Amino acid sequence: MKKPTTITNKTWAQLRVGDSASIERVCADRDLFLFAHVSGNTNPLMLPGVEGEKPAEAPIAPSMWVGSLVSAVLGNILPGPGTLYLEQNLQFFKRVHVGDRLKVSVTCKEKRDEPVVVFDTSIVNGGGEPVCQGLAIVNAPTRNIETPVRELPALIMEEKEQFPHLIALAAQLPRLKTVVVCPEDHNSLGGPLLAYDKGLIEPIFIGDLERISAAAHALDADISAFRVIDEKNHRAAAGRAVAMVRAGEAGAVMKGDLHSDDLLAAVVAKDGLRTGRRISHVFVLDTLTLDDLLLVSDAAINIAPDLLTKVDIVQNAIDLALACGMEPKVGVLSAVEVINPAIASTLDAAILSKMAERGQIRGGAVDGPLAMDNAIDMDAARTKGIVSLVAGHANVLIAPNLESGNLLAKELTFVSHAEAAGLVVGASAPVILTSRADNENARLVSCALAQLYAYWRKNGRPFTGAAPAKNLAAE
Known part of the structure; x- marks a missing residue:
């Protein structure tokens, strides 16, 4: 009626x-x-x-x-x-x-x-x-x-816990053996310990033993049951962690209190975790106003990606969205929604959209160029006369470059109060790459993403709740 x-x-x-x-x-x-x-x-x-x-x-x-x-x-x-x-x-x-x-x-x-x-x-x-x-x-x-009839302003209510569905789903899987590199402060140690308590990972700690022990003491945590490898040099610790994954001793790498460059250098080294695809970072955001998760990429690794790099960024984001049980609708962002040769990102967006139509990018609908408003808001898309499967419904956003992607993700987190987690994809194993300033919950959810992504890579389908018999440690 x-x-x-x-x-x-x-x-x-x-x-x-x-x-x-x-x-x-x-x-x-x-x-x-x-x-x-x-x-x-x-x-x-x-x-x-x-x-x-x-x-x-x-x-x-x-x-x-x-x-x-x-x-x-x-x-x-x-x-x-x-x-x-x-x-x-x-x-x-x-x-x-x-x-x-x-x-x-x-x-x-x-x-x-x-x-x-x-x-x-x-x-x-x-x-x-x-x-x-x-x-x-x-x-x-x-x-x-x-x-x-007066439409009242929308009220946004913050919840204390985000991503509960992902955490509950991942907890049904066997623990993922994860090498945590340099967990030498309370956040970088507390996150993996929380993920262990929730049944997500089995951590192996590698870093400065004295600093790890001091962090555990500050948390009043007993880490005597866990394997701890003493390695004071951050680059060397990252290299040993990657080598353990390559040897099948673990299934994922997690960043602790070290610089991202130190960890990623080991990941992309010739004897690292390279595949035939460029690695990229995906922010996964649980917003207060959207019914679905929102993925943003790349906001942490590829500074000024060219077209071929963007192909891998899009495919990586689609893969992670599929692993989370989503139906990926990818909006390739620019400042405008029309093709303008003077704005290079509009040309890249149009090509990426056509590549998806031709099957060169698989697993999701891709459309662009789209401005932020008509990618997310259906009314804005209608006003602009844009008709597609993606416009107004995008749940994966591809930024033109690292700066714009980082600004978008941080604005959603710090101004719009979204909860954020993240994962590096495109490598031969999940790389849990969080900011050193991220809290324990961000690290916990990132571990859940690693679990689900590892399962998807092994089985080619998302995990829906029936726990498999095999352990994921050797993935």
Whole structure:
């Protein structure tokens, strides 16, 4: 049924005793959080538990939130716009929990001297049981008002944990043996230890033994059960880690407290983890406003990629998206959505799009050039007259160069409050390349990405939940 675009009222003169109106509303977690913000009431009985923890009891909706639903009927429907409260009393009979469907009704009981009107108010649950009853006394409007239905500004709520689906999925796989290079501070050691606790990896630590031990002491962590290889030189530590992966002793490499160049030099060396494809970095972002994950590449390795490098960047990003169970829709970004020979990135984007059509890039839909707005937003795409499988729906964004990609990923992280993880792909094994400033959660999710990507490389399909029998250590 088409939603009304305007709302109208009934004046005091038009109201008749017996007139009634109602709405239905389902109580959601979001309602409880928003009410807590507005009211300041953070009673733990009335807030959902921390994600991943099973609450002792389902949260109870605050009674005043339940009662406040009456105002939506009075203010929007009957009498409608222009109504002002004078008095409201409420009596509560049953508790409301998340998921309960409520029917909120008002009925005109009495008309007093203009403009005063008395309404019976009632709220019943999905089983027809009374939840709340009361009496409302209002000043009804004295003139007819017709007003457009107002779209309220969107509210973004931050969650404490991101990527829960990826972590839960990866935890079903056997632990991935991972060489952690120079975990010599609390973040670079705490991340892999958290990933171990979550069942994602089996870490092998290589670096300065004294500094690793000091980091463990600072975390109050016992690392005696793990293999620790003493190597004080960062470049040498990275080389030994890559050699262990090549020898089948581990299935992935993870960056610790060392410079990215030191690790990547070992990865791309002739005796490193080279394949026939250029390596690239993919940021995977869990945003607050998009339903799907968002991948951004390349923002960390290839500074000014030429066309052939971009082919590999696109293919690498598609592969990781597939490993995460996504249907890749790749938007190749530029400043504009039309081909302009003066803007080289528009030419590259158009060629990449045609290469995907011809099967030279596989596994996802690719379109470009696209500006950021019409890559992500359907209304922007329609306004510009762009019709494609990707425009307005892109979940993989390919930046023209490292600078723009890095700016985009960092803006989404620090301004738009997206949670970010990342992985280097295109090598013969996953390379978990996080910033030294990344927190433990970013490293945890990056380990989950490595797990899923390793499985996809071995099996040619995403992991969907049925844990395989074989260990991934030798991948």
